[in-house]
Every structure is written in structure tokens, then in C-alpha cells.
Amino acid sequence: MQKIILLFLSLLYITFINAQQRWKINNSNGISWQVEKDEVHYDHIEMAGKRMAVVLRYGVNKEGGFELNKSMIWPMLRTIPNNTHGSLMRRLDWNPLDAVTINGRSLKEQVKTITLNGTLEVISEIPLVKKSSLSLKRTYLPSTDLPSLIEIYEFTNTGDTEVNLEIPAIHTVLPTNPKKGIEGSYVISLATQKAEPTTLLPSQSYIFTASVSAYKPMEKEDGIDANKELSERKVFVNEWMNNLVLETPDPILDKMFAFSKIRACESVYETKGGPMHGPGGESYYAAIWANDQAEYINPYFPFIGYQYGNASAFNSFEHFARYMNDEWKPIPSSIVAEGDSYWNGAGDRGDAAMIAYGAARYALANGNKEEAEKLWPLIEWCLEFSRRKMNESGVIASDTDELEGRFPAGKANLCTSSLYYDALLSAAYLAEDLKKGSTIAKTYRKQASQLEKNIDSYFAATVEGFDTYAYYKGNDILRAWICIPLTVGIDKRAEGTIDALFSPRLWTDNGLLTQAGSQTFWDRSTLYALRGAFMAGEVEKAMKFMKHYSTTRLLGNHVPYAIEAWPEGGQRHLSAESALYGRIITEGIFGIRPTGLHSFSMVPRLPQEWNEMSLRKIKAFGTDFDVEVKRVKDQTLRIIVKKTGKNVLDKTVKSGTMLDCKL
DSSP states (O other): OHHHHHHHHHHHHHHHHHHTOOOEEOTTSSEEEEOOTTOOEEEEEEEEOSSOEEEEEEEEOTTSOEEEEEEEEEEEEEBSSOSTTOEEEEEEOOOTTTTOEETTEEOOOEEEEEEESSSEEEEEEEEOSTTOEEEEEEEEEEOSSSSEEEEEEEEEEOSSSOEEEEOOOOEEEEEOOGGGBTTSOOEEEEEEESOOOEEEOTTOEEEEEEEEEEEOTTOOOOOOOHHHHHHHHHHHHHHHHHSSEEEOSOHHHHHHHHHHHHHHHHOEEEETTEEEEOOBTTTBOSOEEIIIIIIIITTTHHHHTOHHHHHHHHHHHHHHHTTOOTTOOOOOSEEEGGGTEEEOTTOOOSHHHHHHHHHHHHHHHHTOHHHHHHHHHHHHHHHHHHHHTBOTTSSBBOSOOTTTTSSOOOSBBHHHHHHHHHHHHHHHHHHHHTTOOHHHHHHHHHHHHHHHHHHHHHHEEEETTEEEEOSBTTOOSOBGGGGHHHHTTOOTTHHHHHHHHTSTTTEETTEEBSBTTOOOEEHHHHHHHHHHHHHTTOHHHHHHHHHHHHHHHHHSSSOSSOOOEESGGGSOOOHHHHHHHHHIIIIIISOOEEEETTEEEEOOOOOTTOSEEEEEEEOOTTSOEEEEEEEEETTEEEEEEEETTEEEEEEEEETTOOEEEEO
């Protein structure tokens, strides 16, 4: 009877998942939505290049036509006040097809397919009279290096008679208010290229292109070659896709992981203060944060091997290091306006712990001794700052946490102390590789050991019947961030914590609620929780929720990336959340933890339904290597680490065994 019930529940789960899938994985390395007749749906996606970003709000209306709004952001065109949000932004409904005529009539279409793969591609049919018909393919992409959105329109005569196209040449210039720009009036350019009347014979195609750009005063407008821009975008996307490659029996997880690298890597801006990774979301550009950049994405960049991403990580730590001081005042939470200003409006959020955590992990994973030496003073300073914030119970006090007062965090929260704990361990490993002396490494490890005990005695609590943690003293409602200890290897209360996280009090169809009983969810806590559950060895339960989350985000109604939050921000595709998805794989499922500039420990977690999994072309620790995990029998696994085609490690062990690997 129990087996029948389990089978019934599994079938219900599969049916539910399939019902949520509007999109499908296609044969060209992307995902596609096959639009049904009378199907109406709208969504939005963010894309970025080094000098611009765009949020495309797109959809299919009740007549079957395509609708698009372009929310343009130019991070280096600074506006007044020159603060966190001081990027030039415009929402535009400009459509170059509005004035196009086909055999003397305006364009009417029926959208057939929309595809995402680093670009937005839309294919429509345009029915004409008698035996005439056209197809139209639109392609939208951000320029890699120019401050431009690129639009490519390809008409193909799919009928038996010739078709006459009239395509207007457009060059509209919109000067902005000079009183609102740091450098005066900026120039927004809306232009078409290769637009001219043409006659299409059957099977012939014609391409014209358009662009939306913006420039500083006296800056020369770039000549745009749309085909070159598309080629360059594909080169970058392929680079991200073809490094750090996940291979499992689950195509949805593999694809979600691949897509997450696009969003994580594309959002690095070429500011006057050096390359800066920005969260995005029509709010956060040409600026860095102690959580999004230092804590979330910087430790992940070395694994992908994207050198511009690594440069942005190192640059961010150098910017934070500018604010070290002898008075032990907090480093600002955020450095904004291309490095010219800062924001600390929420006080001390535990930012020093975030920075120490991220800088130490980045330095280890990147495997560059020279960079690590330069980062060492910042790591030391942030650790000492955190130590000085220790309260009488031996945990770390802070004014708030990364949610900045949206939810209560008390005078000392679980997140700050947990990050400080991990930072101490990483700093100990780094001190050894940098030859800082055994005393420093021993001191940090001793402090970490004591802090682990203090975390348990101060935060451990029965909350809503679960043996887990109170997020702060007096907290009696379940909070999503109780997952944090699991992600740093503190698993004493793993069972009760995981039961709480995946209980109906916290888990919803969209992942974890920030606080039980609320309606607010932030993907970052869901992504941390999934990573922590895998690390704690709760593989089967974690995988069930991992599949649900991945299917919802990749193939559901709002795709294809991890999002920030709801209701705040309307589920924006903030960039660093995609890095947190990637870290579920690298740190959670494969269990990789940096232990030196050229070494790591590893506890692979192979789900029961899989017989093998691989992570290939890992670029961390100053080299390029693969990890292969194969089931020998039941709970026995063969772990292989390959470098330049040769086995660096080849061991058969019981599942859950920690292995050490030196490259």
C-alpha cells in the first residue's frame, strides 16, 4: 500500500511539473516556447554587455502579435543625483517595424516560436493574400562592447509569388535634459541600418537591422555591424557555456546550470573605476555590494574561467580595501557611481564578514599567489573588524543583515557569524599557502572552533517545533536564513533545519519564504538552502526540491534565470543569484571546498537515481580539470579528477567520504 501511495504522489508531482512548463529545451542549445493559437502570455528578461543593459518586456497578445518594451540602462552615463540608481534609463516602445509595409499594407503577424539562448529570437508567420506569405525572424541582443541594443529583422518569402517590402530609413536623436546629466546632455540614438525598399522572390530573404544607443556629449556615434555584434555575443555565450560544463542524466538541471552562467557573467560593466559586476534589475549598476559581489559571485568566477569576471572580482575587493581604517569604522555596504561614492544606509550589515568570506574563497579558488598577497591585508582587516564586534556571548554583532531591515535581524544574526566562521577557515588555508606562519593559521582555526560552539549555544533553539536555530535572539518564527550554517559546514542541527526549510511553513512553489507566514520570497535564501542541504548529505530530499525549482525557473512562466525577490522588484533577474545557483552544483552536489591555492576537498553527492555525473573544464585553482563521479554499486562511488587528460585522483569510496585533491 505504501508503495502505491508513493507512486501516486510521484505521478502527481510529475503531472504538476509538466503543467508548469510553458517552455521546452530545444535542439540548438536553448529553450523555446511554441506559441499556441489564442495563447496570451507576457514575461521579461534582462541582458547586458559591457556598456549597457536592457530589460526586454515581451509577449504575445490576443491577436497573436508580438509586443515588446525595451527598458534601456546605460550605467556609465551618470545622472543627477549620482547615487546607486544614477544610471541613464529609458523605457521605449519604439518598434522599427511600425512603418514597414508589405505589398503596400502594414504588417500583421502570428507568432509561432520564441527562443532564448543568450539572445531573444522571435519567429512569426505573416499571411498574405492568395499564395503569398512571409516569415519574420527577430533577434535581440546586447552589444558586447558598444552602448547599444542590437535588433536584427529577417524576412523570408515562403510563398509562390513575389513580395514587395518598404522599410523606412530611421535615425532619431533624443537629447536628454542637460541639467540631469553629470556630463550634460546625453544623446540617445534610434536607428535602422540597411533599410531600403526591396522585392523578394519566392525563397529569398532580406535582412535589415536596428539599434538603440546612447552616448556622452561630443562622443562619436559608433557604426554598427549587426552581424559582427551577433557573432561576438555568440562567442562570449559559447565561452561561458563551454567552460564548467555539467553533465548529468537530468537535462533540465544541465540546461539551467548552463543558462545561469550567461546571466552571472554578462553583467560586468566597463566603468572608469575598472570592471564592476552589477546586480542589474533597472537599479544596481556600475556599483558593487558586499553581499552580491563579494559574497555571492566572486568566489564562483574562478570556476568558470571568465577572465573579465575574475578582473571584476579582484577590482571589487580593491575598492572595498580603500575604506580600511585605523578607527575600525565599518567598510561601506556598497561602492557606487563607478567607484566615486558609497552607500551605507543600512549601517553595518555584517559587511566585513561578507567581504572576508568572499575575498578568502576567491583568492583560494583563483589560485593566483600574487593576487592573493594583495588581498591578504583586506582579509586580515575584515576578520579583525568582525572579531572586535563579538558580543559577550561570543557571536558577531551587526546593525542588520543583507535584507537591510526588511525583516528583523536582532543585534546579532546567524548569517554574519556563520560567514565569519567560514572566512576564518579559508584565511587559515590561505595563510599556510602564503607562508604567513603557522601561528596565524592556528589562531584562525582556534577562533573558528570556538565560534562554532558559540553559534550553537547562542542561536540553537526549537522554533515552531523544529530543532534548528533562532535567526536572532528572541526569534520564534521560522526564517529562511537558518540554512546558512549548513553552507559553511556546520551540520550539528542539519536534520531539524532541513525539515524546517522544506516544511509547508517555509517552502512554497516559488521556493522559500523569507519568514514563515509571510508572502515574501528571495531566491538567494532558496539557493543557499539547496546548497546547504546537499552539503549536509540530505541528497534525495534536496534533489526533489532542486528539480522543482529548476523546472519552474527554466521552463515555467518567468524564465530562464534565478530571480531576486517577490513582491519587491517583480522577480527581477539579478545577476548574482545565478551564481548562487551555480554554487549549488560546485559546492553542494560536487562538494568542492577550496583548501589552498592549488587544492580542494570534495564530497560528491550522487543522487540515487543517477549512476554518474561530471563537471568538466573547471578553471579554478590556476588550472583546468574535470571531476567524474560514477556509481560502482549502491553507496560505493568512483571519483576521478582529470587534468590534461591524466588522472590526478582516482579513488573508490563510500558515498559521503571526503577526499583531498592537490592539483
